Amino acid sequence: MSIAENITEVKDSLGTCHLVAVSKTKPNEDLMEAYEAGQRALGENKVQELSDKAEALPKDIEWHMIGHLQRNKVKYIAPFVHLIHSVDSVRLLKEINKQGKKIDRIVPVLLQIHIAEEENKYGLDEQELHELLSSEAFKEMDHVDVQGLMGMATFTDDKDKVRREFKGLKKLFDKTAQQYNDEKLNLKELSMGMSGDYKIAIEEGSTMVRIGSKIFGERPGGGW
Numbered sequence: 590m591s592i593a594e595n596i597t598e599v600k601d602s603l604g605t606c607h608l609v610a611v612s613k614t615k616p617n618e619d620l621m622e623a624y625e626a627g628q629r630a631l632g633e634n635k636v637q638e639l640s641d642k643a644e645a646l647p648k649d650i651e652w653h654m655i656g657h658l659q660r661n662k663v664k665y666i667a668p669f670v671h672l673i674h675s676v677d678s679v680r681l682l683k684e685i686n687k688q689g690k691k692i693d694r695i696v697p698v699l700l701q702i703h704i705a706e707e708e709n710k711y712g713l714d715e716q717e718l719h720e721l722l723s724s725e726a727f728k729e730m731d732h733v734d735v736q737g738l739m740g741m742a743t744f745t746d747d748k749d750k751v752r753r754e755f756k757g758l759k760k761l762f763d764k765t766a767q768q769y770n771d772e773k774l775n776l777k778e779l780s781m782g783m784s785g786d787y788k789i790a791i792e793e794g795s796t797m798v799r800i801g802s803k804i805f806g807e808r809p810g811g812g813w
């Protein structure tokens with residue numbers, strides 16, 4: 590199947606959920622194939638690769654940063670990134686706010702939550718999320734727009750376990766939105782679901798799935 594056909598197939602099961610096509614490790618020709626098929630939201634997990642591709646490809650592509658982000662690299666993507674999914678510490682959020690202020694841009698982000706029972710070392714836990722959102726430091730950050738939460742389930746064939754993890758994240762999302770949404774904060778996006786588990790994620794309330802190999806084909810060596 591072609592990239593365009595894969596996108597069509599994935600889109601058929603999305604409903605109102607948005608698709609971020611994860612193009613990491615793939616050559617620009619493949620990204621252009623997705624672009625020609627109408628796909629504008631592309632996801633990358635490395636700053637250098639994302640920047641190079643953004644430079645080379647059409648300007649109306651929406652670039653999503655989905656991988657672990659080092660603070661010293663925020664400045665390279667802050668001017669144009671559409672959404673950073675992977676904010677996993679207060680220090681990183683502060684740096685994004687600082688860079689946003691410098692260029693007078695409010696940078697859209699999601700907070701990454703640790704939901705997998707094993708693996709995945711990145712992400713805030715529930716306690717850290719509450720500490721962040723209720724802190725004075727956060728109230729003073731006026732150059733970040735926290736739009737929601739992101740999480741990755743355990744990489745496993747155990748579908749019940751994956752569903753439990755997504756359910757837990759959705760519950761935390763609802764609770765947090767109810768508690769904190771106000772004039773400044775509007776949590777509305779829930780980024781969860783990848784090639785192997787997006788159907789479960791959608792059933793459990795995802796608003797945004799991040800799908801790579803199912804669209805672009807397997808990455809050599811898994812390509813994380």
Ligand SMILES: *Cc1c(COP(=O)(O)O)cnc(C)c1O
Nearest residue numbers: 611634655783784799800801802
């Ligand atoms: C690579 C990656 C994806 C996509 O993975 P696939 O299994 O290829 O769909 C989604 N989210 C993150 C954070 C990733 O690093």
